[in-house]
Amino acid sequence: MGILADLDFQKAGRFQFSFIQGFDDFNGEQKQYMNGQYVGKNSMDNFSDRVTSFIGWYEIDAPLTEYLRLTPYLGWRSLYAHLENPRGESDPGKDNSWVHLASGGLKLNYQKGPFGAGLRAGVNHRVSNKDIPGFVFRAMAPEASQVGFNIYMDRTVADLGTGVSYVFPGYGVLFGGYDAMLGQKTTSHTLSLGFVIPF
Numbered sequence: 001m002g003i004l005a006d007l008d009f010q011k012a013g014r015f016q017f018s019f020i021q022g023f024d025d026f027n028g029e030q031k032q033y034m035n036g037q038y039v040g041k042n043s044m045d046n047f048s049d050r051v052t053s054f055i056g057w058y059e060i061d062a063p064l065t066e067y068l069r070l071t072p073y074l075g076w077r078s079l080y081a082h083l084e085n086p087r088g089e090s091d092p093g094k095d096n097s098w099v100h101l102a103s104g105g106l107k108l109n110y111q112k113g114p115f116g117a118g119l120r121a122g123v124n125h126r127v128s129n130k131d132i133p134g135f136v137f138r139a140m141a142p143e144a145s146q147v148g149f150n151i152y153m154d155r156t157v158a159d160l161g162t163g164v165s166y167v168f169p170g171y172g173v174l175f176g177g178y179d180a181m182l183g184q185k186t187t188s189h190t191l192s193l194g195f196v197i198p199f
Contacts, residue, residue, distance in 0.1 A: 002053075013060030016142060022051040049134075052080040057142045059107075067112045073122070075103035077139050081132050099152060100127040105141060105159060114169065120144070120161035124181070126152055138181065146181040146188040154183030163192075172197040 002020030105122015163177030
């Protein structure tokens with residue numbers, strides 16, 4: 001559950017922030033293998049995590065031509081994770097972690113009539129020394145994130161994206177895009193295709 005807010009200051013830019021509180025509780029068994037051989041299983045009952053996330057973005061448009069605009073953006077994310085019994089009932093314990101990330105970059109957008117296209121390039125840096133392992137998402141830019149295991153392993157990653165859209169008046173919007181996160185130890189690529197139907 002959470003709160004998402006968008007504040008538009010017109011020529012002074014836009015500010016977006018979100019506060020999210022996540023709850024996960026797990027049950028089941030974890031099977032363990034070593035060199036391809038089954039060595040045993042461990043109960044994961046009573047494994048739970050509580051995740052608190054705050055994200056803030058600021059961006060401002062700089063028109064270059066009638067159809068082209070450049071948009072610098074800056075962002076910050078703070079994430080807190082509290083784990084209970086992360087190794088299962090046979091090895092109970094607790095783990096708490098904070099992680100802080102800063103982002104910045106540029107977006108170049110073209111819009112003429114119903115056709116739109118955009119490019120994005122930026123950087124995302126983990127300010128804190130400790131990362132949060134496991135399956136999480138890394139907020140890269142406004143409305144762009146990458147999801148995966150151990151995605152905070154690299155302190156600094158490059159962020160790239162491109163997309164196109166076309167508006168069918170009275171019917172909807174067709175869009176497609178590509179996003180990439182490039183680090184020394186981690187990479188992630190995402191393709192998207194969608195059709196929005198207003199009603």
